[in-house]
Amino acid sequence: MALKDDVLAALGKVLSPDGKPLPASGTLSEVLATDGKVFFSITVDAAEVKRWEPVREAAEAAVRATPGVTSALVALTGERAPGAGAGSAPPRRPQPAQPPAGARPQPGGQAAPTPAGIPGVAAIIAVASGKGGVGKSTTAVNLALGLRDLGLKVGILDADIYGPSMPKLLAIRERPQTIGGNRLRPIARHGMAVMSIGFLIEEETPMIWRGPMVMSAITQMLRDVEWGTLDVMVVDMPPGTGDAQLTMAQQVPLKGAVIVSTPQDLALIDARRGIAMFRRVNVPVLGIVENMSYFLCPHCGERSDIFGHGGARHEAERLDVPFLGEVPLDMEIRASSDAGLPVVAIAPDGEHAKIYRGIAERVRGGLAGASRPAPKIVIEA
Numbered sequence: 001m002a003l004k005d006d007v008l009a010a011l012g013k014v015l016s017p018d019g020k021p022l023p024a025s026g027t028l029s030e031v032l033a034t035d036g037k038v039f040f041s042i043t044v045d046a047a048e049v050k051r052w053e054p055v056r057e058a059a060e061a062a063v064r065a066t067p068g069v070t071s072a073l074v075a076l077t078g079e080r081a082p083g084a085g086a087g088s089a090p091p092r093r094p095q096p097a098q099p100p101a102g103a104r105p106q107p108g109g110q111a112a113p114t115p116a117g118i119p120g121v122a123a124i125i126a127v128a129s130g131k132g133g134v135g136k137s138t139t140a141v142n143l144a145l146g147l148r149d150l151g152l153k154v155g156i157l158d159a160d161i162y163g164p165s166m167p168k169l170l171a172i173r174e175r176p177q178t179i180g181g182n183r184l185r186p187i188a189r190h191g192m193a194v195m196s197i198g199f200l201i202e203e204e205t206p207m208i209w210r211g212p213m214v215m216s217a218i219t220q221m222l223r224d225v226e227w228g229t230l231d232v233m234v235v236d237m238p239p240g241t242g243d244a245q246l247t248m249a250q251q252v253p254l255k256g257a258v259i260v261s262t263p264q265d266l267a268l269i270d271a272r273r274g275i276a277m278f279r280r281v282n283v284p285v286l287g288i289v290e291n292m293s294y295f296l297c298p299h300c301g302e303r304s305d306i307f308g309h310g311g312a313r314h315e316a317e318r319l320d321v322p323f324l325g326e327v328p329l330d331m332e333i334r335a336s337s338d339a340g341l342p343v344v345a346i347a348p349d350g351e352h353a354k355i356y357r358g359i360a361e362r363v364r365g366g367l368a369g370a371s372r373p374a375p376k377i378v379i380e381a
């Protein structure tokens with residue numbers, strides 16, 4: 001705490017372009033100070049970024065000069081004002097008096113404008129669940145490959161800032177190149193464009209990012225990356241239905257969401273929460289995938305319903321969302337993921353690839369219908 005106070009005191013001597021002490025300028029994120037490492041961001045209107053760069057530098061220098069600080073990283077994020085045209089980021093604090101047309105209702109009763117799309121990207125879908133470890137990332141990457149196999153141009157955005165999966169799942173170790181100084185080229189893998197915060201930071205870097213920083217990282221990965229022309233961008237979401245997910249669902253112009261669940265009751269309760277969250281922000285739920293649905297013994301071929309089977313299908317019927325398919329619990333799926341070679345990429349003619357392509361087909365079908373307004377049902381989780 002003391003270090004944070006010292007840092008804030010030091011920042012008080014750094015002035016904004018308008019002459020205000022930085023902590024009073026309304027641009028600072030929370031200041032994180034742990035073990036002498038200090039990290040925070042300054043968020044300003046995109047048009048103001050140039051004017052603020054010297055402030056960022058001065059802030060970093062002031063923090064570094066503070067006794068007890070071993071390293072300092074100050075990020076400057078430019079957010080474009082509403083209506084600034086294609087590629088503009090959503091406003092930081094949208095507070096319209098009346099919900100504009102197409103506004104998404106928020107749980108608190110406020111309305112956030114539907115975020116601007118990403119130029120060239122026809123549809124963005126989220127792969128989500130209420131719970132961790134149910135196979136979101138595995139599903140996201142194999143679904144993306146399935147969509148690619150249907151002839152679509154596909155991108156993957158790893159939105160799991162705390163625990164990015166794509167470096168491992170796709171064995172990506174290179175860093176994205178910068179274009180023109182401030183844009184990044186996504187990594188190309190298996191014919192898809194891939195971006196993850198994991199490509200930019202070392203694996204050992206502690207994930208101390210919180211709230212606004214998470215959002216600015218996601219916004220940058222969406223808008224400051226040369227995605228090119230994509231039919232579908234698959235977003236691998238972090239687990240949970242907390243604020244980060246809700247904000248994410250509101251900031252990203254999602255066409256739909258795919259919910260992953262295991263058949264267990266517990267996971268299903270979490271899946272229900274996930275569905276409720278997307279419905280609250282008017283993002284159509286494209287359906288539920290039941291992952292680790294059953295186990296086929298590789299030796300005797302006998303099928304075991306380890307977690308009890310079919311729960312997700314019943315749940316989908318009950319909640320009136322499409323059931324997208326069942327993926328078995330299988331060594332090949334786990335081993336290939338761990339090796340960075342997803343099963344649809346290495347065994348495109350196998351049973352698993354067929355299952356994922358089936359899911360991809362249903363998702364594509366759902367997307368075609370997703371331009372209709374989402375039914376306004378709110379279910380209590």
Ligand SMILES: Nc1ncnc2c1ncn2[C@@H]1O[C@H](COP(=O)(O)OP(=O)(O)OP(=O)(O)O)[C@@H](O)[C@H]1O
Nearest residue numbers: 132133134135136137138239328329330333334337
């Ligand atoms: N159908 C499957 N068969 C076997 N193993 C699987 C299957 N699906 C996922 N796994 C394995 O389960 C583990 C968790 O999967 P994954 O990382 O995709 O989950 P997640 O929901 O994205 O987790 P997190 O919430 O941490 O992001 C991984 O080791 C993965 O290889």
Ligand SMILES: [Mg+2]
Nearest residue numbers: 136137160165
């Ligand atoms: Mg994951």
